[in-house]
Amino acid sequence: MSYIQKPTAFHPALKKNKLGLTRRDYEGAMSTLCAGCGHDSITAAIIEACFKLDLPAHRLAKVSGIGCSSKAPTYFLSRSHGFNSVHGRMPSITTGANLANRDLIYLGVSGDGDTASIGLSQFCHAMRRQLNMTYIVMNNGCYGLTKGQFSATNDKTSPSKKGESNLFEAIDLAQIAIQLGAGFVGRSFSGDKAQLVPMIEAAMSYNGFAFLDVISPCVTFNNHPGSTKSYDYVRGHNSVLDKLDFVPAEEEIEIDYAEGTTSEVDLHGGAKIHLHKLDTGYDPTNADQAINTIRTRLNKGEVTTGLLYFDGREQDLHETLGTSERALNQIPISELCPGSKNLAPINDRFR
Amino acid sequence: MGRALPRGLKLAKSMDSSVKEMQRGMPATDVGDPQYFHKVVDCQWACPAHTPVPEYIRLIAQRRFTDAYMLNWESNVFPGILGRVCDRPCEPACRRGRIEDKPVAICRLKRVAADYRDDISDRLPAIPTEGNGKRVALLGAGPASLTVARDLLPLGYSCTLYDKDPKAGGLMRTNIPSFRLPEKVLDEEVYRIVDFGVEAKFGEEITSLKSLLDEDYDAVFIGTGAPKGKDLSLPGRKEANDKIQIGISFLTSVAFGHVKKVGKRVVVIGGGNTAMDCCRTAVRLGGEDVRVTVRSPRKDMKASAWEIEEAEQEGIPIYDNHSPKAFVHENGKFKGVLFEIMRAEYDDNGKRKLVATGEEVLFECDDVLMAIGQDNAFDWIERDLGLEFETWGMPTVDTKTMMSTLPGVFFGGDSAWGPENIIVAVAHGHQAAISIDLHCNGKDLSENRPAPGHSLISQKMGIHEWAYENDYADTGRIDVPHAELASSLKDLKVEVELGFDDQLAFDEAERCLNCDVQTVFTPQLCIECDACMDICPIDCINFINNAPETELRQGVRVPATNDTQDLYVSEALKTGRIMAKDEDVCVHCGLCAERCPTGAWDMQKFTYMETQAAKSCQRNLDAYVHWSKTR
Structure with a gap:
């Protein structure tokens, strides 16, 4: 960890967004993660995505659990709301916050331990309920904070740094997400911002549960030659389904790809995703095909990345429950509280 | 977004296509060429004597004033003089001036070394x-x-x-x-x-x-x-001979005490540094209404900005677009200078033409000082x-x-x-x-010229500890305190600038970006984790497909539009991409090296000195180059 603060100076020609802010305005504190950690790259991608979305910092709530990944929210958007919760309990905290205030954008940051082990059930139920949030797993296949033990997402074929073999099959969070009803499921790699940044933009613009599994090499414990979550392995076995371009509402971009390989996906708020398919037979709205493709490629040792699954209905928990359209803090106390006169008969019903 | 090519299943395949890409791209930078990093040290590069500016500024920050003075004395011979009146080509070149608007006060720091040094007699060359x-x-x-x-x-x-x-x-x-x-x-x-x-x-x-x-x-x-000061042959010039003085002759006469007084109303003709010295001298010799007149628009004046500023601080007005037309006499007595008011017109190529507006104005005066150039x-x-x-x-x-x-x-x-x-x-x-x-010695003057001395040495002392202060000082340029105007205007010998005290000097020295501590990249060690690119506060580091320079300059994160500053380009990396760093506004904070997990980046001090005729005249410079070599 560096002892100095990141210099406040920035490039005089640095681009500004519609709010007149530079990318630097979306940063947080200096990272205390290991030098070269993939998590820092994902942090940089989140910063870039929020900058590009012209997002006012106060509209975002960042929520996390415990682990290296869950420290990361400190390192971006220092002027946003945040909650660093109990290990694996980030989905519950987010659910509560979201039900109380549906106007904020919720960005959950978790790791493979926080999500695939201690928090697995919370993760599953948040998806099942279609909670409107973006859930990013910084997936490095090990417990970096406690010296690199295998996590539940580590491939069985991938030994530890010291050579012990992994006894158990890996949990593929992306497959679980598709099965349990996440509406937007993507996978990417911390070393590929060209793919990752538009994916985060699209996920944050999606109404419903958006899940991103981002392979993020642990340079200290899981970047060795035998690892399937190392920089070299992922680069060498990255099987890219499609390349995304995120097009914000009211903007058009030129498409220069060959006809028939690009499709357009409309998002709730008027934004679009341009999908340039590298595998023209792949249809991201077909969940069966998605799971099949991921499994087939995984068996060949490939890491499938891109927009894996997309549900155009964009349904979320508020719609399902029929909750108030307004955030609770926007409802005057006279409406929020029924008053003792109205409360008495309600209480009587339960006697 | 979205420039990166989809990666194929096999690394070898993408390597193949990138080799072709390389062939049409920029060649890797040769950091072994001493002039490459020398150019990154903008101040030293701009200094005609190539004074090692960042090194002496660090010495000042360490209160090693005598050492700082000696590095200067050996490079530029007159540190005390230059620390006051140098033309300071280093300052417009200073990288800091490209990041915020004002460069480090290099010249004034030099004066600090001269002001606070100890006796140097034992450090001088033996004759x-x-x-x-x-x-x-x-x-x-x-x-x-x-x-x-x-x-x-x-x-x-x-x-x-x-x-x-x-x-x-x-x-x-x-x-x-x-x-x-x-x-x-x-x-x-x-x-x-x-x-x-x-x-x-x-x-x-x-x-x-x-x-x-x-x-x-x-x-x-x-x-x-x-x-030889230039003169103007205008109507009435001859008759007014005893009222007109050539600027540099006037200053010389003042310097040797031959002239001790001027008239109450003085007109200075000219817009260069000599004109500024003339008007300020005139004010001190009894001039009450001293005016500077310039033929061109103010922005085209030749004088250094700071000299104009100081003249104006002393209450001297500058009349631009005033072209002298005649020296006017009335009843056989000198009356003043007649000016034509000019207007600058620019053609499509931006070339300036001064056109008379037809308007004229007479400045009545007792003396005229002509400072329009030298031959x-x-x-x-x-x-x-x-x-x-x-x-x-x-x-x-x-x-x-x-x-x-x-x-x-x-x-x-x-x-x-x-x-x-x-x-x-x-x-x-x-x-x-x-x-x-x-x-x-009967040797050929070109072939036998000595090569410059230089070295490049790691500054790493421990984990995230460097032999230089890499913390960025977010402070503006500090103004030099001035003597009280009323007293300095009364006496020609009172120095206007008081110089920095040691605390101000330290604060100003901390603004130096240590541009001589170079970011040195070893491509064989790089694992392309992006950590350096992500942490760089200036967005100057890129991992990108190689391309011809003009294309590469446009393709980097923030377009590299300053062509006077180089792109530092590496050999191809594992993925076939290259590292390309725009040197332009790098603040040399060393965070790329701190966040690099493999030590592919290192901060290394580059030293450079022009070799002089006598070795004994550059013992300190020599040590500065060679100490680093042996450390």
Whole structure:
């Protein structure tokens, strides 16, 4: 960890967004993660995505659990709301916050331990309920904070740094997400911002549960030659389904790809995703095909990345429950509280 | 977003296509070429004498004023003088000025080293008691000749220094008023060299080069400056002769105490630094209504911005677009100067034309000071000596060796290519001294010129600990305290600028970005984790497909539009991409190296010095280069 603060100076020609802010305005504190950690790259991608979305910092709530990944929210958007919760309990905290205030954008940051082990059930139920949030797993296949033990997402074929073999099959969070009803499921790699940044933009613009599994090499414990979550392995076995371009509402971009390989996906708020398919037979709205493709490629040792699954209905928990359209803090106390006169008969019903 | 090519299943495949890409891209940067990193040290690169600026600024921050002074003295000979009146080409070049609007106050920090140093007599080069038998004549006792003398005396040369004035210093004495450069400071640095054992022939004007050559010197150095002030032949000029003075002659007369008073109303004609010195001197000699008039628009004035600013702070108005038309007399008495008001017009190419508006104005005054430029005067050089002249009456001088077409006769300072400044004259002096030494030893002046000394050494002391302060100081440029205006305007000898005290000096020194501590990249170690790119506060690091330079400059994260600054380009990395760093606004904070997991980035101090004629004149410089080498 560096002892100095990141210099406040920035490039005089640095681009500004519609709010007149530079990318630097979306940063947080200096990272205390290991030098070269993939998590820092994902942090940089989140910063870039929020900058590009012209997002006012106060509209975002960042929520996390415990682990290296869950420290990361400190390192971006220092002027946003945040909650660093109990290990694996980030989905519950987010659910509560979201039900109380549906106007904020919720960005959950978790790791493979926080999500695939201690928090697995919370993760599953948040998806099942279609909670409107973006859930990013910084997936490095090990417990970096406690010296690199295998996590539940580590491939069985991938030994530890010291050579012990992994006894158990890996949990593929992306497959679980598709099965349990996440509406937007993507996978990417911390070393590929060209793919990752538009994916985060699209996920944050999606109404419903958006899940991103981002392979993020642990340079200290899981970047060795035998690892399937190392920089070299992922680069060498990255099987890219499609390349995304995120097009914000009211903007058009030129498409220069060959006809028939690009499709357009409309998002709730008027934004679009341009999908340039590298595998023209792949249809991201077909969940069966998605799971099949991921499994087939995984068996060949490939890491499938891109927009894996997309549900155009964009349904979320508020719609399902029929909750108030307004955030609770926007409802005057006279409406929020029924008053003792109205409360008495309600209480009587339960006697 | 979305430039990156989809990666194929096999790395080998993408490597293949990237090799083709490489072939049309930029070649990898050769950091072994000393000039590559030298150019990154903008201040040192811009300094004609290549003074190691960041190094002495660090020494000042460490309160090692004497060491800082010696590095300066060895590089530029007159630190106390230059710390006050240098033209400071380093400051407009300073990287800090491209990040915020104001550069580090390099010049004023130099003065700090001079102000707070201890005795340096034991650090000066030894002058051999026995000479080498070679005799060199130095004409004009200004900065160029004095530099030559300093560089040659330790080698045993016998140097004879001629000047028409009774004291050494040249323009530094005669044209720079003492409120900017106190006589004590000037005398100390000038006479330090004279006292090395120069044979001084002051107060003697050379009227014939031929007769001087007859005295059989082994070499002659001409550093006589540009001593002739320009005049204007306008109607009424002749009749007003006793009211008009040429600027530099006026300043000289003031310097030697011949002129002690001016009229109450003074008009200065001209917009250069001499005009600024004239008007400020006039105010101190009793001028109550002193005006500066310039023919061109204000933004085109030749004077340095800070000199204009200081004149204005003293309440002197500047009238731009005023072109002198006539000197007006009434009833046989001088009345004033008539000006035509001009207007600048620009054609499509931006070329300026001054057009008279037809409007005229009369400035009544008692005295006129004419400071419209200077010329060289070589009427004392016979044209049949084999010393060739160009069409403009300037001698033909080799830009590298400083030798004229007459072997053994050298030029430097303003007399070589017209008016420049002190630091240029010093640089000329160093080069001329090398040439004279080679010439006197019968060696070829070009082939045998010594190569510069340089080194590149890691500054890593521990994890995230460096041998330099890499924390960025987010503070603005500190103004130098000034003497109280009322008292300084009363007395010509009161120095206007008080200089930084040690605390202000420290704060200002911390603004230096340590541009000599270089970001050195080892591509074989890089795992392309993006950590450096993500942390870089300036967005200057890129991992990108190679391309021709113009394309690469556009393709980087923030387009590299400053063509004067290089792109640092690596060999191809594992993925076939390259690392491309735009040197332009890098703040040398070292965070790329701190966040690099494999040590592919390292912060290494680059040292550079021009080799001079006498090794004993650069013991401190030599140590600065070689200490680093052995550390």
